[in-house]
Each structure stands twice: as structure tokens, then as C-alpha cells.
Amino acid sequence: EIVLTQSPATLSLSPGERATLSCRASHSVRTSLAWYQQKPGQAPRLLIYDASKRATGIPARFSGSGSGTDFTLTISSLEPEDFAVYYCQQRTIWLTFGGGTKVEIK
Amino acid sequence: EVQLVQSGAEVKKPGESLEISCQVSGDIFTNYWIGWVRQTPGKGLEWMGIVYPDDSDTRYSPSFQGQVTISVDKSISTAYLQWRSLKASDTAMYYCAKTITAEGYNWFDPWGQGTLVTVSS
Numbered sequence: 001e002i003v004l005t006q007s008p009a010t011l012s013l014s015p016g017e018r019a020t021l022s023c024r025a026s027h028s029v030r031t032s033l034a035w036y037q038q039k040p041g042q043a044p045r046l047l048i049y050d051a052s053k054r055a056t057g058i059p060a061r062f063s064g065s066g067s068g069t070d071f072t073l074t075i076s077s078l079e080p081e082d083f084a085v086y087y088c089q090q091r092t093i094w095l096t097f098g099g100g101t102k103v104e105i106k
Numbered sequence: 107e108v109q110l111v112q113s114g115a116e117v118k119k120p121g122e123s124l125e126i127s128c129q130v131s132g133d134i135f136t137n138y139w140i141g142w143v144r145q146t147p148g149k150g151l152e153w154m155g156i157v158y159p160d161d162s163d164t165r166y167s168p169s170f171q172g173q174v175t176i177s178v179d180k181s182i183s184t185a186y187l188q189w190r191s192l193k194a195s196d197t198a199m200y201y202c203a204k205t206i207t208a209e210g211y212n213w214f215d216p217w218g219q220g221t222l223v224t225v226s227s
Binding site for chain 2: 087098
């Protein structure tokens, strides 16, 4: 099983600031990594897949980068609706999710 | 617009059986895989398994193999997740989701609204 470790667990930022979230895989997943956003009481929503491709309808302020074992989700300028929990997922060996990073308002 | 609508919340006793459903609309049901994901406060998001509705090809996570059964009814564009004998540890939110392409191990979008299953004596 490939374990995904997300850091930090919580990120406290203000609207307008840049958010940088990390996801580290226990083994290389090449670029087979996705990011999801989940708001309270809602299902997860796909943001980024194949490490850097934005899903349909996702704003350009969301970007993904990385390959192998180290990946980053960047939100260039936080909007009020971006405060949520973010998960990474790999699909190289089975499907596994990271433990999540909560982006909260500072 | 593709929508996945799940059945309502359930409260069950340990040892009881349960089947929850996920109906897909707005797309060709047989062209994509449907997956099930469990979410708990302690373990986060866990992939349980996926099914390809066209031929019912089903793959299970090793963690859930033998614990649940995933099935589909193509005639009503609905996928199911079934337990024969529930345990308290099955208490969780369960989501169904559609893959974005016809590849099995894939990204999920969109997701259903979730079904909360509570197992308590």
C-alpha cells in the first residue's frame, strides 16, 4: 500500500494569502496524484488530477505540481470559500488518500 | 449535469444486514466506474472498491475484501454497497463517486451526497 502523508495538518491563513499544501508518498506515484477539497457537510470535490491538471470548473488560483513522491497544491490567493479540508489521492497501487490538511481562517 | 444521488441515513444494530444505493443520472451509466469511499473521523477517507456497470467487473480494496459486496443494476443506473452482518466499526459516512474516465483505478468526480450509517446496539 502507498501511504500519503499530508502536511501541515492545519494551515491558518488570511483571505488573500497564498496557501501551500504538501503531500508526500511512501513510494513513487509518478504523476498519478489528485487533490480534493471538502467543505463541512459536503462531499469531496476534485480539484487537480494527474498532479497538475485542473478539473472542470476549478478556478485558476488552484494549481498542482510535483512528481515521484513530493507534491504541492498551491492556492495563489485565498478566497473566503477556499477555507476547507484538502486531501490528496494516488492511484498507482490501489487507491489511497492522505489524512488531509485543514485550511482555516487566521 | 451528472448527479449521483444516494439513499438516506440508516441506523442499524450489530449483526443486521444493510444495502445502500447510489443512482446516477445525466450520463451513460455503463461508461465509467463507480467507486465507494468510507469516511470516518479516525481513519479519514478510505477507498472500498469500484465496479464497472457494463459488465459488473468489481475490484475491492484489500481492507474491505470479504467485508462488503458491491453490485449494480444497469436497468436503473444504480450501484449498491451491501453488508451481511454490520459491526459498530462500520459506523461512518459512505460516498459513491464516478471515475472521470473509463479507467478503473482513477480519480473520482462527481461524488454522491453521502449516506450516514450508524451501527449501535
